[in-house]
Amino acid sequence: MGEFQLIDRYFKRRALRSPLGVGDDCALLAPAPGMQLAVSSDMLLEGHHFLATVDPVRLGHKALAVNLSDLAACGAQPLAFTLALALPQADERWLEPFSRGLFALADAQGCELVGGDTTRGPLNICITVFGEVPAGQALLRSGARAGDDLWVSGTLGDARLALEVFRGTLSLPEPVFQSARLRMEQPVPRVALGQALRGVASAAIDVSDGLLGDLGHILRQSGVGATIDATAAMDLLAAGPALQQSGGGLDQELHLGCVLAGGDDYELAFTAPAARRDAVQAAAAQAATPVTRIGRIEAEPGLRLVDGRGRPIERRYGSFDHFA
Known part of the structure; x- marks a missing residue:
C-alpha cells in the first residue's frame, strides 16, 4: 500500500469547512464574522508520550484530545485539524483502529480533518488543530489577578x-x-x-x-x-x-x-x-x-x-x- 492509497483508505473524508478537503496543497478556512482563529500543535512520539503497547484506538483518540485540550483552555470551539504522521510501515492492523479512534473523537467534537502529511520513519503523530472564539473573549494565561x-x-x-x-x-x-x-x-x-x-x-x-x-x-x-x-x-x-x-x-x-x-x-x-x-x-x-x-x-x-x-x-x- 502506497502513501496516497493509505491516505485515501484511512484518512480521506469530505470536509465541509474547507472546500478543498485533504486533496490540495493547503486547506482554506474562514472564521465566522466577529471570530478569531485559535491554533495549536502537539506532537506525540512513541517512547516519550505513549508506550508501544497502547491500543491504537486510544492512541488515535489521545492524539486529537491533547490538541482539543489546548482549545478548551482558550475557550475555543473546535473547527478542523491537520495530521502529520510518520510510520515505520503501512500496517493496516494499526491504521484502521487508529483512524477509528481519531475520527470518533473528531466527529463528537465537530472537528474535521482538512490536510496533513505522511512519511516513513519512527512512529510520530503531529496534529495542528484550529478553533474559533469570539474576538476578545479568548481565555489567556495572562489574566489572573490577586484575589x-x-x-x-x-x-x-x-x-x-x-x-x-x-x-x-x-x-x-x-x-x-x-x-x-x-x-x-x-x-x-x-x-x-x-x-x-x-x-x-x-x-x-x-x-x-x-x-x-x-x-x-x-x-x-x-x-x-x-x-x-x-x-x-x-x-x-x-x-x-x-x-x-x-x-x-x-x-x-x-x-x-x-x-x-x-x-x-x-x-x-x-x-x-x-x-x-x-x-x-x-x-x-x-x-x-x-x-x-x-x-x-x-x-x-x-x-x-x-x-x-x-x-x-x-x-x-x-x-x-x-x-x-
Whole structure:
C-alpha cells in the first residue's frame, strides 16, 4: 500500500469547512464574522508520550484530545485539524483502529480533518488543530489577578498512577490499574467547560505536564503568585476513579506527587474572581464537569503550598520537562 492509497483508505473524508478537503496543497478556512482563529500543535512520539503497547484506538483518540485540550483552555470551539504522521510501515492492523479512534473523537467534537502529511520513519503523530472564539473573549494565561480563586476541573493524578505501575514502582489491583490506564490513554478534553467559562474565568491553562508546572505559566504571564491548599488538592485524586475503586490508602507523598506534578490529566486549571463563584459553578453544571477550588491568587510572586491548617509545606514537586 502506497502513501496516497493509505491516505485515501484511512484518512480521506469530505470536509465541509474547507472546500478543498485533504486533496490540495493547503486547506482554506474562514472564521465566522466577529471570530478569531485559535491554533495549536502537539506532537506525540512513541517512547516519550505513549508506550508501544497502547491500543491504537486510544492512541488515535489521545492524539486529537491533547490538541482539543489546548482549545478548551482558550475557550475555543473546535473547527478542523491537520495530521502529520510518520510510520515505520503501512500496517493496516494499526491504521484502521487508529483512524477509528481519531475520527470518533473528531466527529463528537465537530472537528474535521482538512490536510496533513505522511512519511516513513519512527512512529510520530503531529496534529495542528484550529478553533474559533469570539474576538476578545479568548481565555489567556495572562489574566489572573490577586484575589482570584484557583480552580481545577475533574480529577488529577490517575494518569500518573498508571505510569507508576508501568514503571514498576507501584502495584494496583487490576481493575484499579485499568481505570487509571484509561485516564492516561484516553483523556477527555474539557471543551464544553472552556467555552462555558468565557466571560467568567480570568485565566486558564490545560494540565498536561503537571499542575504546579502548568500553573506556573499562568503566574509568570500574569505577574502574580498563588497559595494552594494541599488538602483540597489531594481530594482531586481521592475523587478519581482509580483511588475510589482502590479504597484509598496511598502513601501521602505519592498521593501529593500524583496530583501536583503527575501530568497527562488534560483537565483545566483556571482562575476567577471570588465574586464569580456562583458563575463558575453554573458553568461547570452547564458543561457537566465538576470543578474544585484549591487555592487563591496573590500579589506576592511565587507558588506556596499549605496543609489543611495553613502550615507551609516545604517539599518541592517537579513537573514534566522534555529537556530538563
